[in-house]
Amino acid sequence: xxxxxxxxxxxxxxxxxxxxxxxxxxxxxxxxxxxxxxxxxxxxxxxxxxxxxxxxxxxxxxxxxxxxxxxxxxxxxxxxxxxxxxxxxxxxxxxxxxxxxxxxxxxxxxxxxxxxxxxxxxxxxxxxxxxxxxxxxxxxxxxxxxxxxxxxxxxxxxxxxxxxxxxxxxxxxxxxxxxxxxxxxxxxxxxxxxxxxxxxxxxxxxxxxxxxxxxxxxxxxxxxxxxxxxxxxxxxxxxxxxxxxxxxxxxxxxxxxxxxxxxxxxxxxxxxxxxxxxxxxxxxxxxxxxxxxxxxxxxxxxxxxxxxxxxxxxxxxxxxxxxxxxxxxxxxxxxxxxxxxxxxxxxx
Numbered sequence: 001x002x003x004x005x006x007x008x009x010x011x012x013x014x015x016x017x018x019x020x021x022x023x024x025x026x027x028x029x030x031x032x033x034x035x036x037x038x039x040x041x042x043x044x045x046x047x048x049x050x051x052x053x054x055x056x057x058x059x060x061x062x063x064x065x066x067x068x069x070x071x072x073x074x075x076x077x078x079x080x081x082x083x084x085x086x087x088x089x090x091x092x093x094x095x096x097x098x099x100x101x102x103x104x105x106x107x108x109x110x111x112x113x114x115x116x117x118x119x120x121x122x123x124x125x126x127x128x129x130x131x132x133x134x135x136x137x138x139x140x141x142x143x144x145x146x147x148x149x150x151x152x153x154x155x156x157x158x159x160x161x162x163x164x165x166x167x168x169x170x171x172x173x174x175x176x177x178x179x180x181x182x183x184x185x186x187x188x189x190x191x192x193x194x195x196x197x198x199x200x201x202x203x204x205x206x207x208x209x210x211x212x213x214x215x216x217x218x219x220x221x222x223x224x225x226x227x228x229x230x231x232x233x234x235x236x237x238x239x240x241x242x243x244x245x246x247x248x249x250x251x252x253x254x255x256x257x258x259x260x261x262x263x264x265x266x267x268x269x270x271x272x273x274x275x276x277x278x279x280x281x282x283x284x285x286x287x288x289x290x291x292x293x294x295x296x297x298x299x300x301x302x303x304x305x306x307x308x309x310x311x312x313x314x315x316x317x318x319x320x321x322x323x324x325x326x327x328x329x330x331x332x333x334x335x336x337x338x339x340x341x342x343x344x345x346x347x348x
Contacts, residue, residue, distance in 0.1 A: 083209055085132035087144060089199055090261045091166075092274060093126040093220060097253035098168060102126060102181060102222050105171075105250070109223065109243045115236060116243075118228040121221055124273020128166070128183075128218050130192075130260065131199045133210035140208060145279040147203045148262050152281040154198055155260075163284060164191055164257040168220060171247050176238035177226065180219035181252055192218055192257075257283055 093099065106120045135141045167184040174180070183189055196216045203210040225231060225239065260281050267276035 083134055085134050085210075086265050087135045087141075087278075088132045088263055088265065089130035089148070090263045090275060091128040091130060091255075091257060092259060092261060093128070093255055094258075095253050095255045098181075098220075098255060099123065099126060101250065101252040102220075105181075105244060105247050106222060108246065112243050113236075113240075115228075115231060115234065116223065119223045119225055119231070120227075121223060122273050125269070125275065126220060126222075127263075127275075128192075128220060130196050130218075131203065131210055132212060133203055133208055135208065141278055143206045143208055144203065144262055147199075147206050147208065148260065148279055148281055150202055151195070151199055151260070152283070154202075155195055155281075155283055158191060158194065159284070161284070164188055166192070166218075166255045166257065168252040168255070170249055171244045172219065173239055173241075176241075177224070178221060179223040179239050179244065180221045183218050183220070189218065259283065 103123065110117045110120070133144065135144050166188055167186070168181045169184050170182040172180055172182045183192075193216055196218075200211045223239070225236070231237075260283065261275070262278045262280070263275035264278065265275070269275055270277070
């Protein structure tokens, strides 16, 4: 058997080199596939994970490259959205006919798919959102209340004593993720849009971050898939139109614009299911003259507050009268004088 020369290569060594090269290539390919599945696959993988074509010469150059790489990553990462609305202007839905119709719709959907029960908007929370905004502290909430109060005269001037009647008919969705009862098109929608636009301008003029990027589309939400995110894992990724087919042309009724509330998205809801309300404005007079539950609560609070203030004021007045200097002593002096005169007259 011939031995290889000094510069020769053994066939076994060739196979070993070839095998090592193949394993190395497979490992590199698998590593790249793994990185693509990572959350930051949309940015350049080489920059993010330090895979470079050139060796690092010295520590100074290495630090410089790290700094450049870090700057690139920071620039590519999406900026955090600091505008997160947590308050909104709400038009509450109080017409019992509308509420009854929505509950019938919800029950019909649930009967076909019980898993959707958790996606339903609960009774008492039905409303139309007029405007969303971000109020970060008590001062901004007070600014929001001031802006809401400034809306009242504008709305009354716009309506000129007439009632704004909102008619609801049919069903719509936002990308099959949110189900809502549609507002019938007409002049009332134009008036509502004008009120929303003025509200947006009024709040922004006070330095409040308000509004949305999309155009105003009034709607009455009855279900949201986002309320039950676990449904997506179970295959429910959209609202099936067949679920509400019988209500596509259903007339739900009319709601008269009577009140606009400044509500919190985060604070605990009221006992009736409606949102926590910071302040309200009343537009015109409500049909039938009967206040709703929320109005009764406000009236009760006002009566209690007035009674407490009156009692405190009366107590303070009585306390001040008792503590006035000279009054008590003068009364006692007069009584003593009378007693002295009586005794003198008896002696006579």
